[in-house]
Amino acid sequence: MGMSYAQSLSAFHLNGTPRPFSASFAITNKCNLKCAYCDLPNIKAPELSVGQMDILFKKLRKLGILRLGIFGGEPLVRKDIGEILQLAKRHGFFTSLNSNMLLYDRYKDVLSSVDYFFVSLDGTPEKHIANRGKQNYEIILESIRDIVQRKKKLTAICVVTDPDIVSADYLIGLAIREKIDVHFQPESYDAECAGRTAPNDLHQQETKKFWQYLLEKKREGAPITSSTAYLKYLINWHNYKESAVYDPSVRCMAGSGFISIDPSGTAYPCIFTKGKAEGINLMEHDWAEKFDKKTACTKCIVGPLLEYNLLFHKPVSSVIDALAKIN
Ligand code: SF4
Numbered sequence: 001m002g003m004s005y006a007q008s009l010s011a012f013h014l015n016g017t018p019r020p021f022s023a024s025f026a027i028t029n030k031c032n033l034k035c036a037y038c039d040l041p042n043i044k045a046p047e048l049s050v051g052q053m054d055i056l057f058k059k060l061r062k063l064g065i066l067r068l069g070i071f072g073g074e075p076l077v078r079k080d081i082g083e084i085l086q087l088a089k090r091h092g093f094f095t096s097l098n099s100n101m102l103l104y105d106r107y108k109d110v111l112s113s114v115d116y117f118f119v120s121l122d123g124t125p126e127k128h129i130a131n132r133g134k135q136n137y138e139i140i141l142e143s144i145r146d147i148v149q150r151k152k153k154l155t156a157i158c159v160v161t162d163p164d165i166v167s168a169d170y171l172i173g174l175a176i177r178e179k180i181d182v183h184f185q186p187e188s189y190d191a192e193c194a195g196r197t198a199p200n201d202l203h204q205q206e207t208k209k210f211w212q213y214l215l216e217k218k219r220e221g222a223p224i225t226s227s228t229a230y231l232k233y234l235i236n237w238h239n240y241k242e243s244a245v246y247d248p249s250v251r252c253m254a255g256s257g258f259i260s261i262d263p264s265g266t267a268y269p270c271i272f273t274k275g276k277a278e279g280i281n282l283m284e285h286d287w288a289e290k291f292d293k294k295t296a297c298t299k300c301i302v303g304p305l306l307e308y309n310l311l312f313h314k315p316v317s318s319v320i321d322a323l324a325k326i327n
Pocket of ligand 1: 270300302
């Protein structure tokens with residue numbers, strides 16, 4: 001993993017041929033929930049078969065990609081999830097799986113090849129259900145305990161919809177009890193995948209204080225995976241109602257360091273740019289040849305994408321803080 005990242009980093013800084021080290025692959029847009037901040041289940045997309053994924057995975061490895069993030073929609077609604085994960089392993093990927101875990105019990109034995117789990121948890125049970133719809137919160141906790149017992153790495157992902165300190169403290173306490181860690185990421189607005197635009201009552205100062213609070217908690221030793229550089233970036237963001245902006249003096253490494261692939265096998269620099277830039281169908285074309293190194297925006301606070309950008313712009317501190325979590 002380290003070597004793949006280093007090659008990607010040098011290609012980016014030397015302006016060489018794009019050599020992403022990581023891909024996120026939405027194997028389906030379908031989902032068993034309807035979260036307030038996500039519109040993906042409403043976007044119909046043909047899905048690749050396992051046989052077509054075999055071709056896709058070969059191409060990704062040839063491109064230099066070693067880390068494969070499987071997400072959706074909800075990836076566990078695909079009945080062939082076990083075959084997909086085994087195929088990814090056969091191709092030698094380090095795999096992560098993002099899931100709401102409501103179907104975990106059905107598939108737990110075929111998930112043994114996953115290297116890293118990301119589990120959605122938006123705060124207290126009341127907050128989680130308000131954001132993500134009626135469901136059994138206890139099922140998620142049971143799945144977390146089973147994954148921890150199987151000695152797999154796991155991070156809870158909290159989408160921050162408002163500066164809710166009660167929910168943040170609840171998740172930090174839960175992470176300590178369950179021996180996991182937690183990543184906080186702001187809700188994204190104005191993208192094809194986003195469920196809504198920014199609310200009028202989103203307060204700049206309160207939101208800034210929320211991110212400051214998390215940085216203090218992290219410094220006190222709370223199990224917060226979000227890197228220090230990431231939290232500082234969020235504290236200093238100019239307007240939380242804007243998730244991404246174009247600044248010609250800054251380069252984004254989306255497309256050069258990582259790519260995002262939709263269920264049909266069409267790739268974008270990142271999921272946030274889907275709908276703003278034309279995708280490249282990887283079943284027909286080669287990413288390194290077709291990608292023009294341009295991105296619709298260059299600075300963002302889109303959760304995991306910001307962490308990836310910091311890996312390239314502040315490699316030393318971010319690698320120490322964040323890459324250790326996925327290696
Ligand atoms: S700044 Fe880069 S990573 Fe962020 S949304 Fe725009 S293209 Fe994606």
